[in-house]
Amino acid sequence: MSADYEVIIGLEVHAELKTDSKIFCCSSTEFGGDPNTHVCPVCLGLPGVLPVLNKKVVEFAIKTGLALNCKIAEFSKFDRKNYYYPDLPKNYQISQYDLPIAEHGYLDITVNGEQKRIGITRVHMEEDAGKLVHEGATIASSKYSRVDYNRTGVPLVEIVSEPDIRSPEEARLYLEKLKAILQYIDVSDCKMEEGSLRCDANISVRPVGQKEFGTKTELKNMNSFRALQRALEYEVQRQIEILEEGGRVVQETRTWDENKGITLSMRSKEQAHDYRYFPDPDLVPLVIDEEWVNKIKSTLPELPDQRKARYVEQYGLPEYDAEVITASKALSDYFDRCLKYYDNPKALSNWVMGELLKHLNGANIDITECKISPENMAELLTLIDKGTISGKIAKTVFEEMFATGEKPEKIVQDKGLVQISDESAIAALVDEVIANNPQSVEDYKNGKDRALGFLVGQVMKATKGKANPEIVNKLLKERLNN
């Protein structure tokens, strides 16, 4: 990337709220289900129906606003956003336009060890649309398409950031932090693969030193954190190349093609919609009293930044560790539960960030699906601390625990993995290894320290890794140095 350009990114994130019923009716919000089974006349937008606002949605939206340090509007309203699409039953979406529920907030991300504040422009509520199911492989090759309205009317919050983001990496960090916050306050599942967290980006580049923003494009259809970063990186490069060649970036909406790794034009500004927003006359304005807001505020849980600070202060964890673990509420909840049975946070942190995350990522599962209970995790570390097993053996035990969920002690017993710390037993093996490897002994005496490692390895091999490495080292040195 050329160093002469500055990147400007703003994100629009849609999160589905995990209420039981839809935003304007009583239909279920459950994901999945046979097509058109979670519908009623209201969410289908049949002639004559009227929306009635679900109070829980407002509560969740206020919660979101508060967690993002926003000001909650005392007076807010719903508007209609008019556009035609077959999965939109009324051909308008009920949304909030000029008076959103929350505005003027921020969230902090950590970039290269430094804290950076990203402004939140607004948080507003709206209804989700349905889903088109194409009969063929693509929309173009389909003879017909079907519509599933199960998702229609599922409540969404749209969270719009200020154009404060300066790199694709920052964009990813912002989205990760936002996801963590939404999960901490328990308003959304944030499953990108199920579409309960969706992200659009506005992106432009400008020569460093230029005051006004460059022409922006809007990117859609980025379904993972990786896709977000890759798409933005591609788009930055594309826009810079255009400018370098003396061209002009066209204001348009572009879609990310994950397979090809490129962005493609969807529609130009000339084709952009005139949404003809106006206040929805079927819904009365929303007047929110301070008491309610305060009540919701008092129920806010510990948020990621607060928890991170607590880890540093209370457990003495390095900032980095605290950041990694608190990035996921479920992971840090797990961490906290382990500490009920184990009192060395740093040792635990090493294992959580190392083996645990490695295995979770490898198996592509979430911590909530992990078979290792916090008690067993704590027990494994206790076995290491007691010297019952070595750190190396522990990794083998961990693997078994991860696969089966067995207790570590049982695995150690069943597989005979108890560490050998009996000096006399090890001494016999040490003597044998020295006798069998005269060349290495010679090398060691000639100052080749590496030879010691080989000899240690031989002893370990003979015990299948069970010999206490400290004792092996000690005995070998004693004999070789005499």
Next chain:
Amino acid sequence: MALYRKTIHELHQLLKSKQVSSEEITKSVFERIDQVEDKVKAFVTQTREIALAKAKEVDDKIARGEEIGPLAGIPVVIKDNMCTRGILTTCSSKMLHNFVPPYDATVVKKLADAGAVMIGKSNLDEFAMGSSTENSRFFPTRNPWDLERVPGGSSGGSAAAVAADETVYSLGSDTGGSIRQPASFCGVVGLKPTYGLVSRYGLVAFASSLDQIGPFSKDVTDAAIIMNTIAGHDPCDSTSVNYNVPDYTKSLVNDVRGIKIGIPKEYFVEGIQPDVRELIEDAIKKFESLGAVCEEMSLPHTEYALPVYYILAPAEASSNLARYDGVGYGYRDESADDIVSMYMKTRSEGFGAEVKRRIMLGTYALSSGYYDAYYLKALKVRTLIKQDFDRAFEKYDVILTPTSPSTAFKFGEKSDNPMEMYLSDICTIAVNLAGIPGISIPCGLSQGLPVGLQLIGKPLGEETLFRVAYTYEQNTDHHKAKPSL
């Protein structure tokens, strides 16, 4: 006297005293329909079998000695823009010619629970847009007083059915005068209640902030009885008012002494038919003779009501009618190759001229760049119009005006000139913009055609309206006049 001629309260007495059965009443009404419907054409759909089954249900109840409510066993007609479960609800539009709702409108449900016998769905101007019922995509309804003339609109079918005694009462909807103006043209009682007093759930929306369901009846007493059943908060309608609905029949008091009636001078200017003016002036004199105090006053923003209405109503309509796209239900043009042409062909074919005209007006008024100049400005003027009424009601109990500047006009007379057609609602529109109640009652005939008197009340002032209207009715005979069909 034939049963079909009678009022709700008369029939209720007959049912209670077991002098007649609901089946007899229902059959009598269907006999009447068989006699005159060919001429009047008030019905889009008749529900004979369902009606007779319902009548039998009520008769069984009476036979078991159970108490029955005042609407039980009495025939009613529902304007065909209110959803009826399992029964065609067309809005008199090609767009919904085959639409059978899977649910009942709240008013329909309330009537059914009260034992009402629904005998059919009545014709209207397509999607309730019009003032003559000529805009029905099926056929025009005729005025029972003169078959060469319109019954008014958009609830023309509901008004004509009551006037022709094809039903005992009916429901209509009123967005800019669509109950009161046809009531006036057909010589029946028509009430547009306070906005939000009657649930709109299940009423196919035209302009959501103005639409209101209300009754057509043969006298004021019946209107009060119907309101007792259909008024009240509905959890399915966010805009429905949380209000303890009184027993409106208690307002039927024959006494207007001390009642202050405002006569807005803006409603008596040019364009008003001289004999309409004369009959209204007679009514004013009548009220004065009964002890009311009538006084000329001013509603200064009246002249803006029509333009404001013709920005706001089409704006809301353009959005409300967007759902008719051929995707989920209703009419679809099958010849299109892609989704956009399917939308365009479906909507070009499915909607009639007046509906399309208003969709275009509304789309324009909401377009970016025009929103502030039209929609927002209209909202502001709407507030001024409402404030006119607020100020007036500090001083007056009711406001009295003609319901329409003219009697029923002839078919085709105004249908080529939308502006002229729009003017026939000039006396009623401001009431919808202000969200207040208005009632039209017959106040005499001009050259054999009925003239309506409009009484306007403060928000939730239905009780006063009923009292004033009832007193007038008790002291005159105009409501007894019947067309010769």
